[in-house]
Amino acid sequence: MRFFGLGKYRVIVLTVAMFLVFDLGVLVLNFVISSQIAADALAVNMAGRQRMLSQRAAKTLWQISERAAAGQPAGGETAELAEAVSLFDETLTAFLQGGSIRGGAGTTVTLARIDDADGIAILQRANAVWAPYRARITTLLANPAPSVDEVRSTLDVAHSANLELLKLMNELTSQVEVTAAAKATTLRAVQIGGITLATANFVLILFHFLRKLRQGDALLEQAKKETDDILVTVNEGLFLLGRDFRIGSQHSQALEAILGRKDLGGADFVDLLRGIVTEKTVGMSRDYLDLLFGERVNEKLVSSLNPLDVVEVHFDDQRGGFVTKYLEFRFNRVREGGVVAHLLVTANDVTKRVQLERALKEAHERAKGQMDLLVEVLQVEPDALRDFLAAAALCLDKVNTLLRERTASATDRREAVIAIYRLLHGLKGDASGVGLSGLAEAIHDVEDLVVALREKHASLDGNDFLPLAVRLERLFAQVDALRGVVNRFAQIRGVVAVEPARPATETDAAQAPLVVRWREFATRLAEKHGKHVQFHYHGIDPGKLASPYREALPTVINQFIRNAVVHGVEAPAQRLIQGKPAVGNLALYLAARDDGGVDLSFRDDGAGLQLAAIRQAAIDRGLLSAAEADACDARRLVELIFKPAFSTRASADEDGGRGVGLDVIRAHVNEWGGNIRIGSTPREYCHFRISLPRPSPQLSAGAAPAHGEAA
Amino acid sequence: MKLLIVDDSNIIRSKIARALGSRNLEVVGLARNGHEAVSLFARTRPDVVTMDLTMPEMDGIECIRRLLELNPDTLILVVSALADKATAIEALKLGAQGFLCKPFSEEDLAEAVEELIKGAVHG
Numbered sequence: 001m002r003f004f005g006l007g008k009y010r011v012i013v014l015t016v017a018m019f020l021v022f023d024l025g026v027l028v029l030n031f032v033i034s035s036q037i038a039a040d041a042l043a044v045n046m047a048g049r050q051r052m053l054s055q056r057a058a059k060t061l062w063q064i065s066e067r068a069a070a071g072q073p074a075g076g077e078t079a080e081l082a083e084a085v086s087l088f089d090e091t092l093t094a095f096l097q098g099g100s101i102r103g104g105a106g107t108t109v110t111l112a113r114i115d116d117a118d119g120i121a122i123l124q125r126a127n128a129v130w131a132p133y134r135a136r137i138t139t140l141l142a143n144p145a146p147s148v149d150e151v152r153s154t155l156d157v158a159h160s161a162n163l164e165l166l167k168l169m170n171e172l173t174s175q176v177e178v179t180a181a182a183k184a185t186t187l188r189a190v191q192i193g194g195i196t197l198a199t200a201n202f203v204l205i206l207f208h209f210l211r212k213l214r215q216g217d218a219l220l221e222q223a224k225k226e227t228d229d230i231l232v233t234v235n236e237g238l239f240l241l242g243r244d245f246r247i248g249s250q251h252s253q254a255l256e257a258i259l260g261r262k263d264l265g266g267a268d269f270v271d272l273l274r275g276i277v278t279e280k281t282v283g284m285s286r287d288y289l290d291l292l293f294g295e296r297v298n299e300k301l302v303s304s305l306n307p308l309d310v311v312e313v314h315f316d317d318q319r320g321g322f323v324t325k326y327l328e329f330r331f332n333r334v335r336e337g338g339v340v341a342h343l344l345v346t347a348n349d350v351t352k353r354v355q356l357e358r359a360l361k362e363a364h365e366r367a368k369g370q371m372d373l374l375v376e377v378l379q380v381e382p383d384a385l386r387d388f389l390a391a392a393a394l395c396l397d398k399v400n401t402l403l404r405e406r407t408a409s410a411t412d413r414r415e416a417v418i419a420i421y422r423l424l425h426g427l428k429g430d431a432s433g434v435g436l437s438g439l440a441e442a443i444h445d446v447e448d449l450v451v452a453l454r455e456k457h458a459s460l461d462g463n464d465f466l467p468l469a470v471r472l473e474r475l476f477a478q479v480d481a482l483r484g485v486v487n488r489f490a491q492i493r494g495v496v497a498v499e500p501a502r503p504a505t506e507t508d509a510a511q512a513p514l515v516v517r518w519r520e521f522a523t524r525l526a527e528k529h530g531k532h533v534q535f536h537y538h539g540i541d542p543g544k545l546a547s548p549y550r551e552a553l554p555t556v557i558n559q560f561i562r563n564a565v566v567h568g569v570e571a572p573a574q575r576l577i578q579g580k581p582a583v584g585n586l587a588l589y590l591a592a593r594d595d596g597g598v599d600l601s602f603r604d605d606g607a608g609l610q611l612a613a614i615r616q617a618a619i620d621r622g623l624l625s626a627a628e629a630d631a632c633d634a635r636r637l638v639e640l641i642f643k644p645a646f647s648t649r650a651s652a653d654e655d656g657g658r659g660v661g662l663d664v665i666r667a668h669v670n671e672w673g674g675n676i677r678i679g680s681t682p683r684e685y686c687h688f689r690i691s692l693p694r695p696s697p698q699l700s701a702g703a704a705p706a707h708g709e710a711a
Numbered sequence: 712m713k714l715l716i717v718d719d720s721n722i723i724r725s726k727i728a729r730a731l732g733s734r735n736l737e738v739v740g741l742a743r744n745g746h747e748a749v750s751l752f753a754r755t756r757p758d759v760v761t762m763d764l765t766m767p768e769m770d771g772i773e774c775i776r777r778l779l780e781l782n783p784d785t786l787i788l789v790v791s792a793l794a795d796k797a798t799a800i801e802a803l804k805l806g807a808q809g810f811l812c813k814p815f816s817e818e819d820l821a822e823a824v825e826e827l828i829k830g831a832v833h834g
Contacts, residue, residue, distance in 0.1 A: 280797070287800045298830040301788070301809025301823055305799050 015205045019198060026194025033187040039112045040180030046091050046101070046111055047173040051166050053088040057081055057137065058155075058162040064140075065155045068148040078141060085137050092130060095123050095172070119175045126168040133161035237347030240334065243293055245269045245286070248342070258327060258349050260315045269345075276313040292331055293340050299333050306331065310350060326354040369438065370485065376436050377485055382683060384434045385486060390577050392479045395427045396472070403469055410459040417460065420468075421450045442478055446471045483579055509541045515588075518557055522586055525565045532583040533569055535561075539590035546695050549598055552668050559661045560602040560688060561586060568606025568686050578683060580605065596694030597674075603687040609680040611637050621646065638678055642666040665690075712828065715740045715757035717748040717774060718790065719766040723813070727761050727790070730817035731824055745769025749777045756782070759824060762807065764791040764798055772802055779806045786827050790815070 060081040064074045087102065091111070094101045098113030114123060140146050140154045227250070231238065237255030240248035249265045256262050259272065270289075273282050284307040291297045303309075308329035314322045328350045334342040377385065402416045402423075424447045431440035449468050453460060509515065519535040526533040542553055569575075569584030576582055589601040614637045618624040623640060624632065640646055644663040669676045674692035679685075714736040716727045724741045732738045736759065740751035744766045752760070760778060764771035771789065778785055787807040789799055799810050808830065811823045 284797055284800055287804060291800065291803050296806060296808060297803050298809045298827055300826055301811070301830075302803060304793065304812050305796050305803070305810050307796055307800075 011208060012205070015201060015208065019201045019205065022194055022198045022201060026190060026198070029190045029194070030187065033183055033190065036183050037180055037187065040176055040183060042109055042111060043095070043114065043176040044173055044180065046095070046109075047169055047176055050088055050091055050169040050172070053084045053091070054162050054165040054169065056084040057088065058158045060084060061137070061140075061151070061155045061158045064146075065148070065151045068146065068151045073145070081137065082141055085134060085141075088130070089134055092123065092127060096120075096127065114172075114176070116175070116179055119172065119179070122168055122171045122175060126165060126172070129161050129164045129168065133157055133165070235348075237345075239264070239345050239347075240342040241269055241289070241331075241345050242342060245289060247272075255347060258347050260323075273308075276315060277308075277311055281307050281311060289331070289343065292333060292343055295340065303330075310354060324351075325349055326351045370481070372438055373436075373482060373485055376438060377482070380434050380436065382681075386578055386683065388430055388434045388436070389479070389483055389486065389579065391430055392427060395423050396476055396479065399423050399472060403465060403472070410461075413460045413465075414454075417450060417453045421447065421454060424450060436482070439478060439482065442475060446475055487579055509539060510537045512541045512543055514542045514554060514557075517554075518561060518588070521558060522561045522565060525562065526569070526584070529565060530571055531565060531569050532572055533565060534583055534585050536585065536587040537590075539588075540592050542590055545590075545592075545598065546596075549672070549692060549695060556600075556665050556668060556690075557588065557602070559665055560588075563661055564602070564604035564606060564686070568604040568608070570607055598692045600690040600692070601687070603685060605685045608682045608684055608686045609638060609641070609678070610682065614638070614640055617646065638680075642676075712759055713737050713739045713755060713757040714824075715742065715748065715751055715755060715760045717742045717745070717760060717766070717771070718763040719743050720763070723763070723790070726817065727820060730820045731761075734821055734824075736824070745771065745774035745777070748774050749781075752778050752781060752785075757785070759786045759788070759827065761788050761790050761811075761820075761824075762802070764789060764795075764802060772798065772805065775802055775805045775807055786831050788823055788827050790820070 060077045063077045064081065067074055067077070090101050093099070094111040095114050098111060100108050100110050103109035114120060136154045136157045140150060143150065146154075231250065231252040234252045235254055237252055237258040239251035239255060242248065245268055247264050247267050247269055251264055255264060261272075264272075270282060270286050273285055277285075288302075288305065288307055291302060292299065306329070308327070310326055310328050313325050313327050315325065317323045326349070328348045330346045332344045332346075333340045334344050336342075380388075399420050402420050405412075405416065424443055428440050428443040428447060431437075431443055446468070449471055453464055453468065456464065515537045519537070522533050522535040543550065545553060564586050565584075569586075570578070570580075572582035575584065585605045587601075587603045589599070591599045593599060611634055615624075615629045615632065618632075618637070618640050619626055619629050623643065623646070642662050642665075646663070666676060669690055669692070672692050672695065674690055677689045677691075679687040679689070712735070714731055716724050716731075716738060718724050718727065724743075728738045728741065739755035739757050740748075742748035742751050746769050748760070748762075749769070762771045762775060766774075769777075771791070775787055775789075778787065783806070787802075788809045788811060789802045789807045790811045790813060791799060792813045793799075803810065809823060809827045811820060815823075
């Protein structure tokens with residue numbers, strides 16, 4: 001149970017209360033005993049006065065006796081005697097019974113009754129002596145003219161009674177003094193005891209509170225040390241913000257580095273923001289802090305509106321420039337007694353995070369841009385795309401030339417601007433026309449710069465062209481990127497569509513006599529037609545093939561080479577325009593399968609099968625009607641190239657055009673029970689794949705087919 | 712508790728009604744602008760209002776001012792895009808208690824309204 005709700009102050013209240021009780025008790029005892037001592041002092045005084053009164057009565061009687069002997073009447077002595085007797089009697093009665101008596105100087109004092117046994121015995125004895133003595137004096141005083149004898153006999157009584165009374169009053173005085181001394185001793189004991197108890201209590205209180213203070217100090221010290229450790233170690237800037245927007249006296253060490261200044265305790269947070277963020281952000285921040293200090297808004301439901309969530313700040317770098325950082329401030333209400341007393345502010349330097357996020361976003365946008373470009377490229381007709389790229393290269397070269405020559409005169413420069421505008425405008429139209437909207441937008445941006453130059457009224461100088469040169473450089477890069485995408489895409493399509501696994505090349509197989517002959521044949525044939533080719537070989541030594549493949553292979557390969565060089569590979573200039581290397585590539589793969597069969601792959605990176613030309617040739621040669629040709633799909637058209645006497649070449653020469661060749665290969669393959677497949681992309685490649693089974697004994701025993709043809 | 716939905720987008724109104732109608736909140740009105748909201752508010756006396764800020768005729772700021780004149784104890788959740796933080800803060804200064812950014816999921820909305828009501832009960 002709580003002690004009147006005093007809590008941790010219960011002990012101090014109890015001990016102080018005890019201290020007061022002790023002091024009060026001692027005070028009361030002191031008062032009582034000192035009152036008694038005062039009464040005893042009066043008694044001693046009155047006992048002493050009794051001795052004096054007894055002496056005075058005896059002395060006055062003697063004077064009256066002397067006067068009587070001289071025959072003189074008594075004068076004032078009679079009244080003095082009566083007064084002394086009255087006072088003595090009154091005082092003695094008061095000693096025995098207690099009561100008020102006349103003191104000195106006309107005052108009245110109260111005399112306490114003597115109540116100890118020895119005192120009472122003395123008083124009784126005194127009363128026994130006093131009573132007859134008083135009676136004789138009273139009788140004497142009653143006689144206005146006493147005789148000498150009467151006076152002398154009373155004087156005789158007085159003589160013996162006075163001595164006795166003096167002795168008894170001395171005893172009484174001593175007795176009262178003893179009693180008073182005993183009381184004084186008691187008083188001292190009480191005082192010493194009380195003071196001792198009070199002192200002990202005080203020492204107890206002192207000890208108790210010193211211990212409590214030491215414990216409290218130790219706890220405070222420990223808590224302060226822990227807080228200091230946290231504030232020194234923590235990476236975040238931590239501080240409490242008051243309702244006046246001032247930073248509290250305690251803050252983490254990191255805050256100084258984050259805010260780039262010291263002496264932050266007591267600083268005005270809003271003033272501090274004013275130097276490093278925009279005025280609009282300062283205003284919004286003040287409003288936001290007001291909202292948090294208010295009670296109406298829900299703290300959790302407004303955090304997304306924090307204007308300092310991530311804020312760009314600029315600090316003076318002390319060298320005339322500034323440093324840009326990104327800081328994050330978070331605010332949490334701190335309540336005291338249910339009221340928002342402070343905001344706990346957590347500040348972080350998130351510059352690296354923001355920069356990383358931006359870099360990631362840019363990378364993402366770049367990747368997305370490339371993906372968009374790829375998607376656009378996929379949707380554009382390949383021929384149109386190649387034509388566009390060729391036109392773009394030409395156009396940009398012209399623009400570049402105009403820019404290089406711009407320094408002649410202001411008039412020339414203005415004409416150059418108009419010419420550049422026309423070129424770019426045309427190119428933009430081409431880009432839109434083929435569906436490259438992203439590139440069209442980029443060209444449009446450059447066009448805007450050119451328009452600005454065209455509309456500039458002041459004369460143009462060389463510096464005016466600098467931004468244009470920079471943007472044009474970027475446009476070149478975009479067109480190059482587009483070309484790269486197209487080329488890479490062409491490669492991917494080739495590989496994915498038809499590229500077989502490349503067979504392991506036997507040692508020296510590429511130098512086998514047959515392979516050397518094929519290579520020489522390809523080179524010679526290409527030179528004859530004004531072309532350049534490289535012949536690549538991978539696989540087994542073709543001389544090791546089983547019969548009849550070994551014997552028939554030269555015919556097949558020579559036909560492929562002839563077909564590729566004459567019909568497929570383009571002239572070097574044409575290839576360069578199309579973004580291809582000037583030298584064409586012929587690749588032959590030859591692999592022996594585990595089942596005894598043979599796989600053959602022949603690929604060239606020339607023009608591919610020209611479906612339109614095949615269609616036209618089929619009509620020209622009467623193989624199909626125009627209607628049939630139009631209705632023919634690509635697969636059926638490709639089949640036509642294996643027809644005897646079919647050629648797309650307009651005029652025949654020794655190397656092609658007579659339509660002899662592919663039909664011979666088809667005839668061999670059919671005879672051997674194999675199959676032949678063709679893959680092709682216009683302007684990219686043409687690829688033949690032949691798969692032959694293990695040769696049958698009949699075939700092996702037979703002679704080489706009659707269609708054979710040596711290189 | 713009774714709920715009034717204020718938004719000029721039919722899709723958003725439906726989404727809010729769907730998300731909150733099934734959570735012990737009785738949708739008592741759907742308003743397309745501030746005028747409709749004030750009229751519906753006076754008639755239906757809702758406890759909670761979801762408030763768009765950018766609306767034709769009467770915008771959210773003016774609407775919040777009018778609704779709180781009618782009943783200062785109304786709980787108002789501003790549901791708006793983050794494009795203009797300053798306007799949203801203005802709405803809160805007028806007396807709205809919370810803010811939810813568009814676009815939002817139905818769960819986000821339900822949690823925000825729950826928090827709004829809880830905050831009002833526990834002070």
